[in-house]
Amino acid sequence: MRRIPGIALVATLLALTLFASPFAQAQSGLRTEGDAAAARGLYQAEVSVNGQGEAERQGGFARALGTVLGKLSGDRGAMSRPGVGAELRNARNYVASYDYRQDQGTSPTGAPTFRTMLVVRFEPDEVDALAGALGLPVWPQPRPKPVVWLAINDGSGPRLVGLPQSNAARPLLNRAIERGYTLGLPAGTAAEQALVGAIWRQDTAAVARASSRYSPPMQLVGKLYRDKGGWTADWVFVDAGKVLAKWSVSDPDARRAMSAGADGAADALVKRYGKRGSAGPAGTYRVVFTGIASTDDYLRLMGHLQKMAVVRRITPVRASGDLLELDLELVSGMSGFRRMLGDDAPFTGGEGEPPTYRLR
Incomplete structure (x- = not known):
C-alpha cells in the first residue's frame, strides 16, 4: 500500500472535505424524485429552494436559467448583462423538465441539515437562441479539461x-x-x-x-x-x-x-x-411600424416593445398617418430582435431597410 503523505496534510485535507461545498454533500443526499434528479451538462442546473410552491419554483427557474447562461457563455457576470435580468422572469418558457431532490448534510456543529434542491433542465435550442439574442458571448464546445x-x-x-x-x-x-x-x-x-x-x-x-x-x-x-x-x-x-x-x-x-x-x-x-454572439452588435436601429390607427394600437405596440428584454430604449422619430418610425436601442442586432419577438407579438413583417412591421 502507498504511504499516506504527511499527517498534517491529511488533517488539512479532511478539514477541507468536511466543509466542502453543498454540491459534494449532495452526493449522499436523500432524493425524493428518484436517482435521476441531478443536474448534468450545460443546459441543466440545480438551485436550493425553500419549498415546492409555485412562487419558489418560478424563482428557482430564474436562478437556474441564469446559471445556465453563465455556463454557456463562460461569463460569470452574465446575469448582470443588459436584458438578461428581464428575460429571467420568463425562465419557465425555456424549461424542458424539472425535479426536486432532498439533500441531507451535516452542519459545522454536527447537526443534520436538510435542503430541497430544484433540478431544472432547459431546452438547448431555445437557450441558444436566447443567448444569441441577448448578445452573450459563446464559449464553444467541446471544452478543454485542464x-x-x-x-x-x-x-x-x-x-x-x-x-x-x-x-x-x-x-x-x-x-x-x-x-x-x-x-x-x-x-x-x-x-x-x-x-x-x-x-x-x-x-x-x-x-x-x-x-x-x-x-x-x-x-x-x-x-x-x-x-x-x-x-x-x-x-x-x-x-x-x-x-x-x-x-x-x-x-x-x-x-x-x-x-x-x-x-x-x-x-x-x-x-x-470565446466568440462574439451571432445576433449582431448592440446599437440603435431604425424600425418602422404601420397599421397604427388608434391610441389603443399605439399602447399595444409600445407595451410589447417595452417588455422585450432585447430592447433597452425606444425613441420616437416620426409619425405620419398610421405609420410610426422608432429608433430602438438593442442589446444585440436586429437578428436578436427578431428572435425575441415571440408568438404573441402584435405585429408581423420585418422586410425592407429600415425593416417595416405591420400591426395585426
Whole structure:
C-alpha cells in the first residue's frame, strides 16, 4: 500500500472535505424524485429552494436559467448583462423538465441539515437562441479539461493534491463545473509528488513537461497556504506553454481561495476562445411600424416593445398617418430582435431597410 503523505496534510485535507461545498454533500443526499434528479451538462442546473410552491419554483427557474447562461457563455457576470435580468422572469418558457431532490448534510456543529434542491433542465435550442439574442458571448464546445497542479501547505510543508486526495480539491472542481467546464487532477505518482517544489516556485515550464502525458496541454498551477490568519492561493494558467493569466486570492475560508482558481482559468479560456454572439452588435436601429390607427394600437405596440428584454430604449422619430418610425436601442442586432419577438407579438413583417412591421 502507498504511504499516506504527511499527517498534517491529511488533517488539512479532511478539514477541507468536511466543509466542502453543498454540491459534494449532495452526493449522499436523500432524493425524493428518484436517482435521476441531478443536474448534468450545460443546459441543466440545480438551485436550493425553500419549498415546492409555485412562487419558489418560478424563482428557482430564474436562478437556474441564469446559471445556465453563465455556463454557456463562460461569463460569470452574465446575469448582470443588459436584458438578461428581464428575460429571467420568463425562465419557465425555456424549461424542458424539472425535479426536486432532498439533500441531507451535516452542519459545522454536527447537526443534520436538510435542503430541497430544484433540478431544472432547459431546452438547448431555445437557450441558444436566447443567448444569441441577448448578445452573450459563446464559449464553444467541446471544452478543454485542464490539469490542476495544486500544492497545499498548512504549515508542515507543501504537498501535491492528486487523485487520491480529490475530495480536498472539491470546491475547486465543483466551481469549474459551475462555470461550464471540468478540471482534472494528476494521478499523484511519486514522480509527480516530487514536482511540488516546481509548483511552489511557479516553474510553469517544469510543470508543463510533467503534464505532457495528459491532454490537453493546459495547466492550472496553484499553491494554497496559510497567511495572516487565513489562506492565500496563488494561481497561474498556462495554455500550450504560454502563461495566459496570473492571480492571487486571500480569504479566511480556504474553499473560496481554492475555488477562485476555477474562476480565473474560466475567464482566461473565455477571453482566448470565446466568440462574439451571432445576433449582431448592440446599437440603435431604425424600425418602422404601420397599421397604427388608434391610441389603443399605439399602447399595444409600445407595451410589447417595452417588455422585450432585447430592447433597452425606444425613441420616437416620426409619425405620419398610421405609420410610426422608432429608433430602438438593442442589446444585440436586429437578428436578436427578431428572435425575441415571440408568438404573441402584435405585429408581423420585418422586410425592407429600415425593416417595416405591420400591426395585426
